[in-house]
Amino acid sequence: MNTAAGRLFTVAAITTAIAEASSFAFGMTWEILWALVLGFALSAVVQAIVSKESVTRLLPDDSPRSIAIACGLGVASSSCSYAAVALARSLFRKGASFTATMAFEFASTNLVIELGIITWLLLGWQFTFAEFIGGPIMVAILAVAFRLTLKPRLLAEARAQADRGLAGVMEGHATMDMSVSGRGSLASRIASDRGFTAISHYFVMDWAAIWRDVVVGLLIAGALAAWVPEAFWQSFFLVEHPLLAKIWGPLIAPLVSVLSFVCSIGNVPLAAVLWNGGISFGGVASFIFADLIILPILNIYRKYYGVRMTKYLLVTFYLSMVIAGWILELLFGVLGLIPDERDAKVMEASVSWNYTTVLNIVFLALTAILVARFLRTGGLAMLRIMNMAPHGQDDHEDGGVATYTCPMHPEVRSSTPGRCPKCGMDLVQEQP
Numbered sequence: 001m002n003t004a005a006g007r008l009f010t011v012a013a014i015t016t017a018i019a020e021a022s023s024f025a026f027g028m029t030w031e032i033l034w035a036l037v038l039g040f041a042l043s044a045v046v047q048a049i050v051s052k053e054s055v056t057r058l059l060p061d062d063s064p065r066s067i068a069i070a071c072g073l074g075v076a077s078s079s080c081s082y083a084a085v086a087l088a089r090s091l092f093r094k095g096a097s098f099t100a101t102m103a104f105e106f107a108s109t110n111l112v113i114e115l116g117i118i119t120w121l122l123l124g125w126q127f128t129f130a131e132f133i134g135g136p137i138m139v140a141i142l143a144v145a146f147r148l149t150l151k152p153r154l155l156a157e158a159r160a161q162a163d164r165g166l167a168g169v170m171e172g173h174a175t176m177d178m179s180v181s182g183r184g185s186l187a188s189r190i191a192s193d194r195g196f197t198a199i200s201h202y203f204v205m206d207w208a209a210i211w212r213d214v215v216v217g218l219l220i221a222g223a224l225a226a227w228v229p230e231a232f233w234q235s236f237f238l239v240e241h242p243l244l245a246k247i248w249g250p251l252i253a254p255l256v257s258v259l260s261f262v263c264s265i266g267n268v269p270l271a272a273v274l275w276n277g278g279i280s281f282g283g284v285a286s287f288i289f290a291d292l293i294i295l296p297i298l299n300i301y302r303k304y305y306g307v308r309m310t311k312y313l314l315v316t317f318y319l320s321m322v323i324a325g326w327i328l329e330l331l332f333g334v335l336g337l338i339p340d341e342r343d344a345k346v347m348e349a350s351v352s353w354n355y356t357t358v359l360n361i362v363f364l365a366l367t368a369i370l371v372a373r374f375l376r377t378g379g380l381a382m383l384r385i386m387n388m389a390p391h392g393q394d395d396h397e398d399g400g401v402a403t404y405t406c407p408m409h410p411e412v413r414s415s416t417p418g419r420c421p422k423c424g425m426d427l428v429q430e431q432p
Contacts (some may be wrong), residue, residue: 025222034359039114044202062099074107084108217266233277249283250325257290272344282329
């Protein structure tokens with residue numbers, strides 16, 4: 001009898017703990033839902049008017065101008081870390097500077113609109129400001145480090161490995177290009193049928209690329225908020241030693257991020273939990289920056305560039321994140337911009353009739369419109385190839401005549417590379 005009662009008590013305790021964690025996760029989800037939709041919609045609009053082919057042409061070297069352009073173009077790209085890593089490899093293979101492609105990769109995941117909006121909602125405007133100030137600082141540190149320490153031999157090894165074309169993750173999504181080019185104002189291009197279709201495809205494909213990271217990030221954040229006592233975080237982040245805490249935060253935060261397996265904007269809810277727990281201001285920034293060195297992405301680097309370059313990227317990325325975190329801690333401390341209160345929005349489920357609910361309804365309606373357009377214009381076919389490596393990126397000298405076709409509209413065929421007249425996608429070479 002006692003054993004049975006004990007089992008019931010254990011089951012009840014576990015159920016209560018799961019329910020509490022789920023409540024926190026749902027609460028954060030409801031708070032940021034409209035902002036996620038808005039961010040992805042704005043990102044889709046930008047991607048619909050910026051061609052990926054133009055990116056390669058604008059990144060020929062590691063000059064300050066190319067690095068600045070890389071950051072600007074990264075803002076106009078998908079926020080999916082896996083897609084950003086795949087696209088960076090594609091740009092590198094097409095002749096873009098390695099340093100510039102790494103800057104582009106970082107900007108694609110850490111300087112995008114949706115990340116700034118979610119960071120503002122959960123953590124506050126100071127953290128969004130820090131991300132957009134600290135991002136270029138980290139890129140500058142990285143560019144200098146590459147200029148001083150990246151040896152030609154290691155770069156040649158990385159290029160040879162990249163040219164092998166080993167498949168990573170989100171390869172199809174990374175090479176997707178439905179941008180609307182040609183004459184006409186930006187407004188007319190966006191409002192055109194082709195522009196509407198492109199926006200709907202970018203919107204849904206971006207969601208499909210990162211929804212797992214968002215969900216996992218929210219669930220982990222909910223679990224940490226519910227299960228880990230505040231005293232643990234305060235001890236772990238050295239809250240009782242203010243000076244050491246400011247040094248320790250940026251040092252340990254990227255390592256915590258590496259072990260979380262969460263990237264893209266999915267690590268912002270985790271950052272909110274860590275901030276409430278006592279991590280330093282600079283530590284929050286370093287944690288968010290570290291989505292490009294989580295373990296799954298390090299494994300992709302290994303496939304793309306080889307083991308030696310992966311180790312090099314891990315060390316240089318980590319040190320750049322730490323230094324950028326320290327600089328932000330010092331800069332924002334001097335300016336008096338570090339919040340006095342630790343009140344990031346990590347709350348249990350609570351839905352009431354307020355502006356959040358109204359905005360969620362409005363933007364869910366927008367989501368329905370974009371998804372409907374996506375489905376009516378061959379979107380499901382696109383989803384099926386999203387995680388496939390694209391064909392036709394390499395030059396073949398077999399003497400035969402290549403045939404190019406559209407991934408979405410296989411009836412569109414051509415003997416030369418180009419774009420599909422129906423959707424604007426790049427034609428890809430058929431497998432022999």
